[in-house]
Amino acid sequence: MDDHPVRTALLELLADGPVTANEAARRLGESSGSCSFHLRQLARAGLVEEAPVPPGSGRRKPWQLRVLDPLMRDLEDEGYRRWRAGRDQVDPRWHTDDAASHVLWLTPDEMAAVAAALRRVAEPYASREQADARPPDARPVALVSRIFPLLPPEDDQWTA
Template identity: 75%
Template sequence: MQSVEDHPIREALLGLLANGPVTANQAARELGESSGSCSFHLRQLARAGLVEEAPVLPGSGSGRRRPWRLTTAEPELTPLLRELEDEGYRRWIAGRDAVDPRWHADEAASHVLWLTPAEMAEVAAAVRAVAGRYAHRENPDARPADARPVALVSRVFPLLSPTDPPEKPS
C-alpha cells in the first residue's frame, strides 16, 4: 500500500514546505506544476495530517494565496524530513559548480561537545535564536533580492553508547 507522500508532487511539496510556508501558486512556480495540481496535492497532504494552513500574513489575501506549512513533526514524518534534508544536501554537492561561487561557502559542520543538560539546551536555544532572526523572510516581501532558501539542519542530542542503556531520569 502506498503512503500519501509517495507521489512525486507531494514529495516535492513536502521538500518545499521544509523551508517554510508556501502557497499553491508559489509551489506551482517552483515545481513547474499547475497551481490547481499543487492545491489538490496540498489538500491531500492536509487530509493525511502532514500539512496545515498557515496564518495568512496581513495584506496577502486569501484563496489561492493561502499559505500552507508542515504540521508539527509527527514521529512518522521525521524520517521523511531527514531524507529530504539529505537529498537536498546531495543535490547541493552534485550541483554546486553550476551555482554562483558566492554560495560555495558550504558551512557544514559537525562537532562532538561535552555538555551538561543545561548547556545542551543553551546550545540548541542559541541555534534557534540565530535562525529566528531570519524567520520573517517566509514573507517574500521581506527577502533581499539575492536571498534563496538555505537549509539549516541542527540536531543537538546526547550520544549514547551502543552497549549502555539510556540513563534513567533522576
C-alpha cells in the first residue's frame, strides 16, 4: 500500500476507533467522497473493514482497522515520531510526561490487575469519539500500553 497522505491519516484516525467516511472527512478536512474512496482502497488492501453497526443506527457505515498488531505498532511509532519532531510548535501545556516505560516483577494475577487498572483509567474518556461528547480544547491523544512477560534468553527456560 502506497504512502498516500489521506490513507495514512485515515489509518491514524481509525487507530482511535471506528469512524464513518463522513466523520473522517469532517475530522480530516477532506471530502466524504475522497475518504470513502480511500477507505475502500484500504479495505482492498486488507487493512480496514466495515465495523458492526448496532441495530437502529440508520445508514451509518463505520470502518475499523482490520490488522492490529503490526499496523498499530507502525501507527504508534509514526505518531510518536511526528510528536517528537513537531512538539515545539504545540502549546507547552501539552508537553507533559509523554513517555513511560517500566520493567515490573509481577505474578500473573498482578499482571492482570495492572492491565485492568490501565483499562479503567482510559475508560471514562473512551466515549468521546463524537465531537459533541468532548471538551472544546480536547485533542486526540495516543495512550499506548502493552503488558506482557519478558521471555528469558533461550538457555534459561521458565517452568509452568
